[in-house]
Amino acid sequence: MGKKKKLWLMTWLCLGFFLVFASGCSQSKPKTESSPKTEQKQKPKKTKKSFKTLATELKASSKKTLVYSPLGDSLSVGLMANSQTDRFTSQFARQISKATGKKVEEKGASMVGKTATNFGLPNIQTIIDQDPDIVTVEFGTNDAADVNNEQALPNYRSSIQQILDQLQAKTHAKIILVTSWSPADGPYRENDLRFDKVLKAEGKSRNLPVVNLAKIWQGDPSVAGTPASITESVWGRPADKLHPNQKGHDKIAQALTKVLNQPIDNK
Numbered sequence: 001m002g003k004k005k006k007l008w009l010m011t012w013l014c015l016g017f018f019l020v021f022a023s024g025c026s027q028s029k030p031k032t033e034s035s036p037k038t039e040q041k042q043k044p045k046k047t048k049k050s051f052k053t054l055a056t057e058l059k060a061s062s063k064k065t066l067v068y069s070p071l072g073d074s075l076s077v078g079l080m081a082n083s084q085t086d087r088f089t090s091q092f093a094r095q096i097s098k099a100t101g102k103k104v105e106e107k108g109a110s111m112v113g114k115t116a117t118n119f120g121l122p123n124i125q126t127i128i129d130q131d132p133d134i135v136t137v138e139f140g141t142n143d144a145a146d147v148n149n150e151q152a153l154p155n156y157r158s159s160i161q162q163i164l165d166q167l168q169a170k171t172h173a174k175i176i177l178v179t180s181w182s183p184a185d186g187p188y189r190e191n192d193l194r195f196d197k198v199l200k201a202e203g204k205s206r207n208l209p210v211v212n213l214a215k216i217w218q219g220d221p222s223v224a225g226t227p228a229s230i231t232e233s234v235w236g237r238p239a240d241k242l243h244p245n246q247k248g249h250d251k252i253a254q255a256l257t258k259v260l261n262q263p264i265d266n267k
Helices: 003-028 036-042 054-059 088-100 116-120 124-129 141-145 152-170 189-206 228-234 246-261
Strands: 065-072 103-106 134-138 174-178
Touching (some): 054 174, 065 124, 088 103, 088 246, 116 152, 124 152, 134 152, 152 189, 174 246
Parallel strands (some): 134 174
């Protein structure tokens, strides 16, 4: 074999050896770039968006004990519940405590047979002095029963507006509005709904939640009317078919608790 052929043969053998060696190194070299699948796995999981609620805002308070001040008529008194501790306001106080992890003191001002005009407005300072963290304003049932008084509705509107003006100006309280109550076949049910419109309008204009009790009593006679044994032993009153019974109080408390835990829009 000639020298030139030997030289070419050696050159090709060296080149082949180099290519094989380089290929082996390339295959054994660790990958530094992650595959698309790996990148997808490494992406952080999306966290659920947290919403503010009345409960979370109350929980954020620096106060160890919260004050709940219901303002209203016989419904807030708890009339015809199985006991005072079973009335909707006391049930709601326990739900506030459960949702916030804080002690809740129930205060408030309520009286049987009263209206926003003859009780709510004159007693608003009592509520302010209690330094409440949350207030329920519940009037309209007795206001709407005054069907022969043409001034009943405008008086109710004016009184509710003044009550809310003072609560918003002079307290830091979260406010929940509660509409009127009637049995499903009550004599004032249509007038109740007229007064409820006033309260709903105030709630909308002030961005305040409204618990519509008509959703509870309309078409459901089982939520009103208490046995005489309870009305006489607990309340010392004859039985009536007007007030919510224990089932009615339970449902009102449930409606309030729903508002307590639902997302809110702080405008």
